[in-house]
Amino acid sequence: MNDIPLAERHCQSTLAELEQLDSPLLQYQANFLMGEIARAGAKTQEAYQSYRRAREAIEHVRGNLRGEELKIAFFQNKLEVYENLVDLCLRSSDRFEEAFGYIEQAKSRALMDLLSQSVHVPSAADPGQSELVRSIRNFREELNWYYNLIEREQLRPEDHSQERIKQLEQQARAREADLMRALKEATVAEAHQAGMQVASKVSLEEIRSAMPADTALVEYFRIQDRTIACVLTRDRLNMVPVTVHSRIQKLLQLLQLQISKFRLNPQYLTTFSQPLLLSTEAHLKNLYQELILPIRQLLVTEHLVFVPHGLLHYVPFHALHDGTSYLVDRHSISYAPSASVYAVCQAKEANASGGSLILGVPDAQAPSIRTEVEALSRILPDAKLFMGEAATEDVLRTHGRSSRLVHIATHGYFRQDNPMFSSIRLGGSHLSLYDISHLQLPAELIVLSGCATGLNVVTPGDELMGLVRGLLQAGAQSLILSLWDVHDESTKEFMIGLYTHLQKGSSKAQAMRTTMLELRERYRHPYHWAPFSLIGKG
Structure with a gap:
């Protein structure tokens, strides 16, 4: 019928x-x-x-x-x-x-709600406050005062006055209305400054205002089997149909198969190094043709922010290949779970001062971790280094809250079956996603130098369930994590190069790009130079 x-x-x-x-x-x-x-x-x-x-x-x-x-x-x-x-x-x-x-x-609405719960506690002494921020803070203080008066009046045993309570409630409602009007006028940055939860809906203009001038945000979205790309800059928005989901699924499986071959014995990798490179480049080229070529003419900025959707969270966009060069050859690249999360990370307050916290847990499988963290302790200012059994959760909890930079070199464990139990290994314990999300780590940058630390289970609503979620919720402004199991020696070289460029004044995105290009001169295969991605503020 x-x-x-x-x-x-x-x-x-x-x-x-x-x-x-x-x-x-x-x-x-x-x-x-x-x-x-x-x-x-x-x-x-x-x-x-x-x-x-x-x-x-x-x-x-x-x-x-x-x-x-x-x-x-x-x-x-x-x-x-x-x-x-x-x-x-x-x-x-x-x-x-x-x-x-x-x-x-x-996309990532529940994550946005979680990020909006991590608030700054403001005071009148905080510098650089706008009149609106001061008004919001005053309204909140007045409201708390009225709420306390109402509660005290209600708790009086016999002689509490209903009329008095009614008057106080009316005055409290008036302050609530004033506060709501002020919040509607506040930008994301002002709301953070005032210590308020940021609404899970961020306007297009707020996203644009958070973007540096020479930046384009490329956001993908799947409608049934079709995928579209939105290319957003400060002054334009284009939407282009690019590919179909079923095709991307097959191409991504082929790429992941090539990457997984690096688990085989070293003799095989040495013997077939050239065929492995050519096969991987072929799959990266096919993904480029599906995801980048239809919008290539729109990508004219120096920096690109990719906001994937669904399976695309597993795509190393910086390593996509046009047949001649990689995308990172022409652009610095970062990632975000959604454009709204990107805007929140751009505005998020982080420790602008403070030292560097370095944790390293080397073992027989990853002996280069020791060399890596010892080298970083010499490169980074005011570095606190904790190695092996000394690199504990208590150390992270105690020193992480005041550190500008947190670097953890260890094994990561991604749980596809239950991502809440994805974890990183510390001295004497494993720190799960749940544990991490309840830490206070308001660092400018957190780096997890280990295997598959950036992998997530992508649930409906494009919610990322993995270490990315936990670290952003803990307060990090930017993250550097890995998309696949990394090579011990090339990871050490990558991290030393990355922090050297950061200390010379490069932005996080530019330091990532320069380090990738330099490492590619010694390790041609993307397995070595492309596992890490920058998430959040670039």
């Missing part, structure tokens, strides 16, 4: 009945169904309006949920609303900005 008019009448009747009920979840389901019916009947505008109402109902329910797991679970089967809205908006270039907003709402 395919009676669209009958289905439409039944759905309209249901929606009319739901107007009498306060049930946003049912309203979401009915409006989504109405959108599907309208779309099947080629009524594009009606479908668009129904999907919008469905999205509003989803946001209403989600806004009242507490707890990371609950938010992720609630969102996982409701993404089609956002995909359909993006798809409809793409039919008109004047709706690209609206489409970009829906894309951001469908």
Whole structure:
């Protein structure tokens, strides 16, 4: 049976009945169904309006949920609303900005909520505060004062005054309204300065204002089997269809197979070094043709920020090859879970002073860790080095909160089956994702120099479950992690080169690029020079 008019009448009747009920979840389901019916009947505008109402109902329910797991679970089967809205908006270039907003709402929302919980506690003595920041701080202090008065009045045994409580509540509501008005005017940076939680929705203009001048942000989004690319700069936004998911899935599997061959015995790697390089470059070229070539003419800036989606989080974009050169030959490159998370990392306060904390846990499999961390302790200023059994969780907890830079050279363990138990090895213990997320590590840069430390399970809603999530939640402004199991000796050389360039004044992104180019002169295969990626502020 395919009676669209009958289905439409039944759905309209249901929606009319739901107007009498306060049930946003049912309203979401009915409006989504109405959108599907309208779309099947080629009524594009009606479908668009129904999907919008469905999205509003989803946001209403989600806004009242507490707890990371609950938010992720609630969102996982409701993404089609956002995909359909993006798809409809793409039919008109004047709706690209609206489409970009829906894309951001469908990606890493729970992570954004977690990041907004890590707040700075401000004081009047903090330098460089705007008038708006001072107003927000004053409103919050006044509100706390009124809340305390109300609580004290309510706790008085017999003689508490209902009239007095009512007056205090009215005054508190007035301050709440003042605070909400001020927060609407505040930028992301001002909200952080004032110690407020940043809303999980960051506007397009706030994202643009967070981007340095010579930067383009490339955000991918999957709609069913199709993948589109959004190229955002300070003054333009382009959206381009690039590839299909099934093709990327196959190409990525082939690339990962080539990388995995480096687990084989050294004699094999030496004998077949050239065929291994040519095969890997061929797969990187195929990925380049799918993901970069359709937007190549739009990538004219010095720095690129890639915001992957789904399987694309496993793609080393900096190593994609056009047949002649790698992408990192022409651009410095960093990554972010979403454009909103990127903007928050750009604005996030971090330790601008303080020393460097270096932890190293060498063993028979990775003896070069000792040489690596000893060399870094000589390169970095005010370095505190803890080795082996001395590199404990207590050391990280105690010194990490005041360190500008944290470097941990150890084994990482990625748990595909249960990413919450992905961990890094410390002296005498393993530190899991859950443990890391409850640390205070407001460092400018945290580097995990170990195997597969940057791998994540990507859950519905493009939530990254891995060490990236835990470290960002702990307060890090930028991360450098690995996409695959790394080589002991080349990793040591990479890290020494990276910190040498950072100490010479290079930005994190530029230091990464220069180090990759230099290391490639000694190790031609991307396995050696391309495992690490920069995430967050570049």
